[in-house]
Structures are given as structure tokens and as C-alpha cells.
Amino acid sequence: MIQAKGYAAQNVHEELKLWKFERRDVDAHDVQIEILYCGVCHTDVAQINNEWFPGLFPMIPGHEIVGRVVKVGDHVQKFKVGDLAGVGTFINSCGICEHCHSGLEVYCENGVIPTYNGVDKYQDGLPTYGGYSNTIVTKEPYALKIPAQLNLAATAPLLCAGITTYSPLKHWKVGKGHKLAVLGLGGLGHMAVKFAVALGAEVTILSTSPHKAADAKKLGAHHFVVASNPEEVEKVKNSFDFIVDTVSADHDFDFYLSFLKLDGIHICLGVPPKGLQIKNTLLTLQLGRKSIVGSAAGGIPETQEMLDFCAAHNITADIELIDIKDIHAAFDRMGKGDVKYRFVIDMATL
Numbered sequence: 001m002i003q004a005k006g007y008a009a010q011n012v013h014e015e016l017k018l019w020k021f022e023r024r025d026v027d028a029h030d031v032q033i034e035i036l037y038c039g040v041c042h043t044d045v046a047q048i049n050n051e052w053f054p055g056l057f058p059m060i061p062g063h064e065i066v067g068r069v070v071k072v073g074d075h076v077q078k079f080k081v082g083d084l085a086g087v088g089t090f091i092n093s094c095g096i097c098e099h100c101h102s103g104l105e106v107y108c109e110n111g112v113i114p115t116y117n118g119v120d121k122y123q124d125g126l127p128t129y130g131g132y133s134n135t136i137v138t139k140e141p142y143a144l145k146i147p148a149q150l151n152l153a154a155t156a157p158l159l160c161a162g163i164t165t166y167s168p169l170k171h172w173k174v175g176k177g178h179k180l181a182v183l184g185l186g187g188l189g190h191m192a193v194k195f196a197v198a199l200g201a202e203v204t205i206l207s208t209s210p211h212k213a214a215d216a217k218k219l220g221a222h223h224f225v226v227a228s229n230p231e232e233v234e235k236v237k238n239s240f241d242f243i244v245d246t247v248s249a250d251h252d253f254d255f256y257l258s259f260l261k262l263d264g265i266h267i268c269l270g271v272p273p274k275g276l277q278i279k280n281t282l283l284t285l286q287l288g289r290k291s292i293v294g295s296a297a298g299g300i301p302e303t304q305e306m307l308d309f310c311a312a313h314n315i316t317a318d319i320e321l322i323d324i325k326d327i328h329a330a331f332d333r334m335g336k337g338d339v340k341y342r343f344v345i346d347m348a349t350l
């Protein structure tokens with residue numbers, strides 16, 4: 001076994017602390033990556049607090065991982081020692097179902113294996129531990145090639161915030177002529193803005209934080225609307241083809257659905273604690289032929305496509321690089337919507 005170290009919560013609600021643990025040895029189809037940077041996703045906070053379901057503890061969060069390959073198995077073809085590599089939200093899937101065959105591993109019919117807070121039933125039956133750690137071992141097909149020209153730390157968030165926003169924009173063919181609103185300007189939100197602008201849409205940021213207006217232009221957005229300002233809101237009612245909803249807290253879906261025009265699509269990416277709360281669902285949807293849809297990260301081929309798209313368009317995340325000892329201060333600030341726009345841990349500080 002490989003001796004590893006990471007920041008783990010030993011139990012729900014407990015602080016993350018240094019913890020020594022073991023990773024499996026590299027087998028013929030594996031790559032071992034020395035983790036250099038790991039992004040901090042709101043999902044990490046949700047999972048260490050059991051917000052969605054009872055977690056598996058000790059838990060090492062982190063699924064926005066970039067680093068350098070330090071060892072490869074005999075059958076590995078895509079990577080050699082010294083290459084940059086990334087790992088996103090999952091590290092295995094059944095590999096035999098229809099979805100896995102179509103490169104949609106994240107929707108694996110037999111259950112995708114999350115990068116942390118899961119058990120790798122297809123490999124060794126051991127718990128999975130995430131990227132707030134010094135090293136990770138994964139099967140070659142689940143590792144991503146990282147374009148060398150991008151800033152490495154700012155590339156880490158692409159492995160979750162990036163693909164989670166890129167994938168639905170591509171699926172629903174967002175582009176020129178579309179009016180799109182990004183609801184919530186955080187880690188996912190700011191990536192959604194960058195991608196939607198790059199794809200040619202007219203982009204409005206719908207935010208609860210007036211002070212973020214100053215960044216709207218810098219991020220490429222065309223408009224900024226404060227969701228609590230009735231005058232501003234009135235102007236954008238019935239106007240959007242799409243809302244990309246990245247809000248992590250409970251919010252009023254009826255209110256935001258009224259911003260969609262006929263045939264508009266509300267794309268739910270955020271996971272608020274109480275889920276989808278709609279008072280007049282059917283009428284709201286029927287009287288505008290509207291849809292509410294969801295989307296989860298993306299498959300491996302599309303994640304690679306997204307990374308290559310980012311290289312071609314010089315897109316990375318806007319980040320605040322932190323020392324791992326400051327992780328709880330980062331969680332607190334994230335809870336207050338006070339991040340510009342993704343914390344990334346410098347793993348050299350572990």
C-alpha cells in the first residue's frame with residue numbers, strides 16, 4: 001500500500017485535521033498522481049456536514065484535483081511519469097453499461113464511484129478519499145490530460161465547477177441568439193458566465209450580492225441584476241431562454257421561473273438543502289411551456305473536451321490560493337458567498 005496523508009473529518013461536523021492513511025498500490029491500469037492543487041467545492045462542505053445523506057467517515061473531501069504523474073502501471077498508454085493530470089468528481093464506474101459506453105460515466109447505470117465519500121465496489125471495495133491529500137491513485141481512463149499552457153492552480157476548479165457548467169450548456173446547445181441568466185455568482189456561477197459568453201450567449205448575472213456587480217464586466221457578462229431589487233427584476237421578467245441555477249441555499253424557484261420566457265429552461269445545478277420547492281409547479285410550467293431540468297458534472301470525454309476548450313479560449317477559474325490550515329476559514333467565507341470565485345488549496349502546504 002502507498003502511505004498517504006490528507007486533511008480528514010473523522011466524523012460528521014468535525015474539523016478537518018491531518019490524517020495518515022493508505023492508497024492502493026499502482027496496478028497495471030493505474031496512474032498515481034502527486035496532488036499539487038485541489039479546488040474547494042460547496043459540495044465538500046455539504047458532504048462533511050451530511051447535508052445530502054449520511055457520509056462515510058473519516059472523509060477526505062476534494063474532487064477538483066490537478067497534479068503530476070509519479071507512477072504508471074504497465075498497461076497505461078495515455079500518461080507517462082512527469083505528465084500533468086487531473087481527477088474530477090468520480091474515479092470509477094462499471095465500464096459496461098450503455099452510459100459508460102457512451103462516455104457518460106457520471107450517469108453510470110450501476111453507480112458511479114465518487115472521488116471521495118464512496119466505496120470503490122468495482123476495484124477493491126475500499127473507501128475513496130479525495131484531493132485534500134498529497135497523492136491519489138486512479139485507473140487511467142478516469143484521469144484527465146491537463147493542457148500545459150493553463151495556470152495549473154486555476155485549472156483545478158475546471159474538474160468540477162468547469163465541467164458541471166460546460167456540460168449542460170453544450171447539452172442544451174446554448175449559443176448565439178440565446179439570453180441566459182446565471183443565478184448565483186460563486187464557483188460554478190462564474191464558470192457558467194465564462195462558458196456561456198464564450199459560446200456566444202447574451203449573459204445576465206442574477207445575484208443576491210450587489211457588491212459583485214463590479215466583477216460582472218470583468219467576467220464577460222453583459223448585464224448584472226440584483227435579485228432583491230424589484231425594479232431591476234421587473235425589467236428581466238419573461239426574458240431568458242435559460243437560467244443556470246448554481247445556488248447552494250434554499251431559494252424561491254417560483255420567483256426565478258417567472259424570469260423565463262416561453263419554452264424557457266431552468267437548469268438546476270445547485271443542491272439546496274430542501275431541494276426543489278415549488279408552490280404552483282404545474283401552472284408555473286404549463287402557462288409558459290417551461291422546463292426544469294438537472295445535470296451532474298459530465299463524462300470523461302466531455303471533461304477532456306472542456307479542458308481543451310479552456311486551453312483554446314484561455315479560460316480558467318478566478319481563484320484565491322489558500323494554505324490548507326485555512327480551510328475552515330475558507331468554508332466559513334464560502335457559506336457567506338464571500339469567495340472570488342473559487343478557493344484552491346496549495347497542497348505543498350499540507
Ligand code: NAP
Pocket residue numbers: 040041042043046160161164183184185186187188189206207208209212246247248249250251268269270271272295296297334335337338339341
Ligand atoms: P458557491 O461557490 O458557494 O456559490 C453559491 C452561490 O449561490 C453564492 O456565491 C451566492 O451567489 C449564491 N447564494 C448563496 N446563498 C443564496 C441564497 N440564499 N439565495 C440566492 N443565492 C444564494 O458554491 P459552488 O461550489 O458554486 O456550488 C453551488 C452549488 O452547486 C452547491 O449546492 C453545490 O453542492 C452544487 N454542485 C452541484 C454539482 C452538480 O453536479 N450538479 C457539482 C458541483 C457543485 P450570489 O452571492 O451571487 O447570490
